[in-house]
Amino acid sequence: xxxxxxxxxxxxxxxxxxxxxxxxxxxxxxxxxxxxxxxxxxxxxxxxxxxxxxxxxxxxxxxxxxxxxxxxxxxxxxxxxxxxxxxxxxxxxxxxxxxxxxxxxxxxxxxxxxxxxxxxxxxxxxxxxxxxxxxxxxxxxxxxxxxxxxxxxxxxxxxxxxxxxxxxxxxxxxxxxxxxxxxxxxxxxxxxxxxxxxxxxxxxxxxxxxxxxxxxxx
Amino acid sequence: xxxxxxxxxxxxxxxxxxxxxxxxxxxxxxxxxxxxxxxxxxxxxxxxxxxxxxxxxxxxxxxxxxxxxxxxxxxxxxxxxxxxxxxxxxxxxxxxxxxxxxxxxxxxxxxxxxxxxxxxxxxxxxxxxxxxxxxxxxxxxxxxxxxxxxxxxxxxxxxxxxxxxxxxxxxxxxxxxxxxxxxxxxxxxxxxxxxxxxxxxxxxxxxxxxxxxxxxxxxxxxxxxxxxxxxxxxxxxxxxxxxxxxxxxxxxxxxxxxxxxxxxxxxxxxxxxxxxxxxxxxxxxxxxxxxxxxxxxxxxxxxxxxxxxxxxxxxxxxxxxxxxxxxxxxxxxxxxxxxxxxxxxxxxxxxxxxxxxxxxxxxxxxxxxxxxxxxxxxxxxxxxxxxxxxxxxxxxx
Numbered sequence: 001x002x003x004x005x006x007x008x009x010x011x012x013x014x015x016x017x018x019x020x021x022x023x024x025x026x027x028x029x030x031x032x033x034x035x036x037x038x039x040x041x042x043x044x045x046x047x048x049x050x051x052x053x054x055x056x057x058x059x060x061x062x063x064x065x066x067x068x069x070x071x072x073x074x075x076x077x078x079x080x081x082x083x084x085x086x087x088x089x090x091x092x093x094x095x096x097x098x099x100x101x102x103x104x105x106x107x108x109x110x111x112x113x114x115x116x117x118x119x120x121x122x123x124x125x126x127x128x129x130x131x132x133x134x135x136x137x138x139x140x141x142x143x144x145x146x147x148x149x150x151x152x153x154x155x156x157x158x159x160x161x162x163x164x165x166x167x168x169x170x171x172x173x174x175x176x177x178x179x180x181x182x183x184x185x186x187x188x189x190x191x192x193x194x195x196x197x198x199x200x201x202x203x204x205x206x207x208x209x210x211x212x213x214x215x216x217x218x
Numbered sequence: 219x220x221x222x223x224x225x226x227x228x229x230x231x232x233x234x235x236x237x238x239x240x241x242x243x244x245x246x247x248x249x250x251x252x253x254x255x256x257x258x259x260x261x262x263x264x265x266x267x268x269x270x271x272x273x274x275x276x277x278x279x280x281x282x283x284x285x286x287x288x289x290x291x292x293x294x295x296x297x298x299x300x301x302x303x304x305x306x307x308x309x310x311x312x313x314x315x316x317x318x319x320x321x322x323x324x325x326x327x328x329x330x331x332x333x334x335x336x337x338x339x340x341x342x343x344x345x346x347x348x349x350x351x352x353x354x355x356x357x358x359x360x361x362x363x364x365x366x367x368x369x370x371x372x373x374x375x376x377x378x379x380x381x382x383x384x385x386x387x388x389x390x391x392x393x394x395x396x397x398x399x400x401x402x403x404x405x406x407x408x409x410x411x412x413x414x415x416x417x418x419x420x421x422x423x424x425x426x427x428x429x430x431x432x433x434x435x436x437x438x439x440x441x442x443x444x445x446x447x448x449x450x451x452x453x454x455x456x457x458x459x460x461x462x463x464x465x466x467x468x469x470x471x472x473x474x475x476x477x478x479x480x481x482x483x484x485x486x487x488x489x490x491x492x493x494x495x496x497x498x499x500x501x502x503x504x505x506x507x508x509x510x511x512x513x514x515x516x517x518x519x520x521x522x523x524x525x526x527x528x529x530x531x532x533x534x535x536x537x538x539x540x541x542x543x544x545x546x547x548x549x550x551x552x553x554x555x556x557x558x559x560x561x562x563x564x565x566x567x568x569x570x571x572x573x574x575x576x577x578x579x580x581x582x583x584x585x586x587x588x589x590x591x592x593x594x595x596x597x598x599x600x601x602x603x604x605x606x607x608x609x610x611x612x613x614x615x
Contacts, residue, residue, distance in 0.1 A: 010265040010536045021269045 028151070033160065036098035037116040039091055040142045040158050041134040042109060043183040049079050049135070050110035050180070051086035057102035057111055065095035066102060086110070089131035094124065103161060109179055112159040114142045118149035140184020157191065164191035220352065221416075222336060223344035235339055236348075240321075243348045247320050250524075251485045255282040258485070258532050265536040289478035297471045299377030308375060309476050312368025313483030315361040316490045321348035322357055322415050323493040326517035329423040329504035335416065337513055345416055346503070346516065354415040355407055358494060359400055362449055365487065366392040369451070369458065372480070373468035384467030387543065388451065388458040394550040395448035395455075398441055401558035405438035405565050406430045406498050415497050422501035431499040437561045439499045441554050443530075446491045448550070451484070452531055454538035455546060492527035496520065556596055560589045 022029050042050045053070020071087035079085040102111050111134075121127045126147075137143050142155045162179055181187040223232055256271070256279060263270025271278035296302070326346035327335030336343045351357055366389055373385020409430065410418045422428045431439050448455040459467025469480045496502055505519030541549065564585045571581035 006537045007533065010533060013267055014261070014264040017264070017267045019269055020267050 031115050035115040036100050037114045039111055039113050039134055040136050043136055045181040045183055048081050050108045052108055053084045053086040056105040060101045060105040063095045063097045065092040090128050092128045094127040109162050114158045115154040140182055160191040163188055221345050221350045239348050250489050252282045254485045254489055261532045262536050289475055292474040294474040297377055301375040304371050304375035308368050308372035309479035313486055315365045316486040319358050319361045319490045322354040323497055324416055324419050324502045325520050326503050328512050330507045334420050350416045353413045355403055355413045369468050376471035378471050380465045381468050381470045384458050384464045395445040398554035398558050399445040401562055402438040402441040405434045405562050408565055409433050419502035423504040429501045441558045450487050450491055453535040454540050488531055492524050495527055496523040
């Protein structure tokens with residue numbers, strides 16, 4: 001049929017074609033298991049913050065949306081275990097592209113992403129999330145801020161990517177827990193993927209060294 | 219000949235009827251444009267497995283009004299380097315010809331049983347068309363040439379490179395396809411023996427077999443449809459405003475209501491071109507009177523045929539990818555124009571043969587032999603030109 005075959009296809013779709021439109025605000029498409037959404041700053045099981053203020057996330061960020069300043073822990077009331085903590089931690093969501101490179105770069109699993117993507121602002125200043133807003137609450141769950149539209153499940157498995165692939169993908173680590181516990185959850189079980197029979201995905205088994213170099217370059 | 223309304227002495231009643239017809243035609247065209255904007259979006263959405271506009275009003279029927287209101291309230295930007303007078307004039311040059319062309323289209327009337335489409339309004343006999351000039355078809359061709367100026371001057375006066383490139387393409391494209399368009403209209407005029415659109419419709423009023431589509435042998439219709447699409451700058455010939463290459467083409471620098479005028483003109487031209495196709499090839503408002511008052515059926519058949527062609531233009535847009543510039547020119551100059559010219563000569567030979575009582579079979583065989591030879595010569599010329607062009611290409615390793 002050559003050229004005319006195309007006419008038949010378009011005409012057929014008028015009468016028999018499916019309608020693939022999702023009526024978005026009313027009905028919502030299922031969200032992917034590891035969707036990259038709004039970030040959270042995690043804490044250890046004892047409530048200490050995981051962030052050590054190393055700025056690797058800021059260094060790796062291609063959109064330059066993260067601003068971090070570290071400070072020495074006050075000796076009598078430490079915020080994080082170790083020497084330093086994230087004194088200032090800001091993410092500008094007008095710039096963030098949700099690439100998850102900050103999550104990959106983080107040496108302490110401090111920053112991970114929830115599945116929330118339905119949030120908006122009326123002001124540029126409001127788009128900059130501060131440490132107070134990003135930190136998980138006392139149960140280890142993301143704070144449900146009033147201008148965000150959380151759906152059931154958006155705040156679960158916020159460190160799933162980490163627990164599926166770290167450190168990782170290397171066959172010798174298969175099935176071994178190589179991540180730290182989280183406030184509210186304890187030591188979380190491996191996510192789908194790490195022990196799956198499929199060939200191990202080793203794209204980030206040298207992740208930390210790589211990102212150190214990367215961070216230094218910026 | 220001519221509208222019976224104007225044959226007698228002029229009085230205020232006649233003026234009133236003419237003004238009424240002008241207003242009705244104006245409103246009808248605007249309403250059909252409103253509908254076309256909506257229907258194009260809805261129908262192409264159906265072809266692309268989408269839903270299309272459905273927010274404004276039931277099933278999105280008020281979408282066009284919402285768009286229009288938005289355009290009115292947008293800021294009217296003045297490009298600093300634009301040639302202001304021409305810049306303002308261009309949108310009007312593009313949509314006034316569409317209105318004027320619509321004036322010669324018969325939109326209704328009783329053409330059944332040998333009637334000549336005359337109807338009676340307020341006790342006076344008239345045709346249901348704004349004007350029936352004896353040179354109607356020529357007027358259509360002239361006005362479609364003027365529409366080229368709208369696009370060309372818009373691009374030229376914007377003082378910006380993309381509109382300029384768009385308008386250069388537009389003028390080349392519209393000028394080349396106008397030749398094919400004119401030649402295919404010639405075939406209709408040759409058989410009808412009249413340039414008056416009303417007369418052309420009357421000639422086709424008998425049955426489907428009297429339609430010029432059949433009597434001219436389909437080929438002029440196909441050429442007219444293709445050339446008409448190119449003349450409208452609609453896909454697949456929309457490289458005047460090819461988004462991927464030229465931002466918005468000739469109307470890149472236009473905003474607000476001035477852009478809306480171009481938008482309106484584009485759809486208005488689509489409606490008018492469909493109306494012209496219906497008039498020239500499909501018998502216009504001619505059709506059987508089924509039941510009820512006689513006066514509605516002519517208008518009904520006209521709108522029904524018009525609607526089919528509006529859908530066909532949308533169908534083209536949904537199906538065909540845009541042509542490349544050289545393909546466009548090849549199709550226009552090396553296929554459509556020779557074909558239209560050859561077909562016109564064939565029809566002329568047959569008509570002459572009938573008048574002089576020649577053997578019809580011999581005429582057709584002879585004409586086809588000559589057309590075959592001409593096609594061979596044309597193909598040979600194109601090949602040889604292409605070889606020469608290929609030889610000139612310097613290959614750099």
